[in-house]
Amino acid sequence: MSAPMETSNPAAPAPSEPRGPRPPRAEGYHYLQYVMAVFVAVLIISNVASAKFVRLGPFSFDGGTILFPISYIFGDILTEVYGYARSRRVIWTGFACTALMAVTLAIVGALPPAERWQGQAAYMSILGQTPRIVLASLVAYFSGEFSNSYVLARMKVLTQGRWLWARTIFSTVVGEGADSLLFVLIAFYGAQPPDLLRAVIISNYVFKVSLEALATPITYALINRLKRIEREDYYDYDTNFSPFHAG
Numbered sequence: 001m002s003a004p005m006e007t008s009n010p011a012a013p014a015p016s017e018p019r020g021p022r023p024p025r026a027e028g029y030h031y032l033q034y035v036m037a038v039f040v041a042v043l044i045i046s047n048v049a050s051a052k053f054v055r056l057g058p059f060s061f062d063g064g065t066i067l068f069p070i071s072y073i074f075g076d077i078l079t080e081v082y083g084y085a086r087s088r089r090v091i092w093t094g095f096a097c098t099a100l101m102a103v104t105l106a107i108v109g110a111l112p113p114a115e116r117w118q119g120q121a122a123y124m125s126i127l128g129q130t131p132r133i134v135l136a137s138l139v140a141y142f143s144g145e146f147s148n149s150y151v152l153a154r155m156k157v158l159t160q161g162r163w164l165w166a167r168t169i170f171s172t173v174v175g176e177g178a179d180s181l182l183f184v185l186i187a188f189y190g191a192q193p194p195d196l197l198r199a200v201i202i203s204n205y206v207f208k209v210s211l212e213a214l215a216t217p218i219t220y221a222l223i224n225r226l227k228r229i230e231r232e233d234y235y236d237y238d239t240n241f242s243p244f245h246a247g
Contacts, residue, residue, distance in 0.1 A: 029082070029230050029232070030229055030230060031226060031229065031230065032078075032082060032086065032230075035074055035077055035078060035090075035226075036078075036090045036093065038070075038074055039071055039074040039075065039078070039090055039094060040090075040093060040094045040097050042067055042068065042070045042071045042074070043068070043071050043094045043097070043098060043141070044097060044098060044101055045064075045067055046064035046065075046067045046068035046071070047064060047098060047101065047102075047137055048064075048126075048127070049062075049063035049064040049066065049067060050062040050063055050064030050065075050068075050137070051063070051125075051126050051127070051129065052126075053200070054066075059203040059206070059207060060196070060199050060200055060203050061200055061203045061204045061207060062200070062204070065203075065204050065207055065208065068208070069172075069176070069207070069208040069211040069212055069215075071094075071145070072144075072145075072148055072172050072175060072176065072208070072212060073212065073215055073218075073219050075087065075090075075091070075145055075148050075149055075175075076148070076152055076168045076171065076172075076219055076223070077219065077222055077223055077226065078090055078149070079148075079149045079152045079153050079156075080152060080156065080164070080167075080168075080223050080234075081223060081226045081227055081230060081232055081233065081234065082230075082232060082234055083153070083234030083235075083236055083239065084149055084150070084153040084236045084239050084241060085236075085239055085240075085245075086234075087149045087153075088146075088149065088243065088245070091142075091145045091146060091149065091243075094141070094145070095138065095141065095142060098137065098138060098141065099138060102129065102134040102137075102138075105127045105128070105129065106128070106129075106134075108123075108127075109123060109124055109127065109128040132186065132187055133187045135186060136182065136183045136184075136185075136186035136187035136188075137183060137187070139182055139183075139186055140178070140179045140180075140182040140183035140186070141179065142243070143178040143179065143182055144175040144176060144178045144179025144180075144182070145175065145179075146243045147171075147174050147175045147178050148171045148172060148174065148175025148176075149171075149175075150241055151167075151170065151171040151174050151175070152167055152168065152171040153236040153239065153241070154236070154241075155167045155170065155171065156235060156236070157235055157236060157237060161233070161235070164219075164220060164223065165216050165220070168212065168216060168219055169209070169212060169213055169216065172208070172209055172212040173209055176204075176205055176208040176209055176212070177205060179208075180201050180204040180205045180208065181201055181205075183204075184197055184200050184201045184204070185197070185201075188200075
């Protein structure tokens with residue numbers, strides 16, 4: 001159900017108000033499609049960039065880590081403003097787009113190259129992701145994004161909309177933990193030294209959570225602005241939280 005937006009101390013509606021999902025707004029939303037577009041774009045770009053491992057100071061991580069945490073920021077915005085059900089649709093859209101990208105790149109890589117084209121080895125090195133890495137990416141994304149959205153939505157109800165900073169950071173701690181652990185283990189376990197895997201997991205996790213914490217003022221500003229523009233501040237009282245629910 002939707003609750004009135006309060007800029008300083010958002011609270012849940014009175015118990016006497018009807019609960020449950022509200023019918024779609026006749027006028028629709030102004031910015032939902034743009035938030036969704038950025039979310040999916042960040043997801044796809046991060047998957048391509050993850051083909052390279054980089055090192056900055058004491059940290060080693062895949063290149064996608066630089067951009068991927070932004071998807072959690074936009075995931076927080078989607079859930080906090082529009083509710084878990086709409087966030088679930090966007091997460092599934094991102095999942096489908098990622099799968100389509102992986103299948104397309106695999107098919108193109110398997111096709112014989114033109115006679116005078118010399119870039120096949122480079123293409124396969126960067127874009128020819130193995131089925132194992134594709135599987136790892138999809139499983140990690142699914143688990144991490146739904147964990148993040150679920151924790152944020154449930155905490156919003158429990159706290160009556162207060163402590164947004166704590167909710168966004170804690171949901172990221174849970175979601176990024178699942179994402180970092182599952183991706184590295186599924187993609188590289190047995191193929192890379194355990195010490196490297198441990199370093200990559202820790203580096204990815206620390207970097208992503210730190211970025212979310214540093215971006216909290218920006219997340220606050222975007223969420224509050226969207227709540228005012230959209231006139232929406234959704235509370236998931238009776239929402240079905242199954243990732244596979246069609247509603």
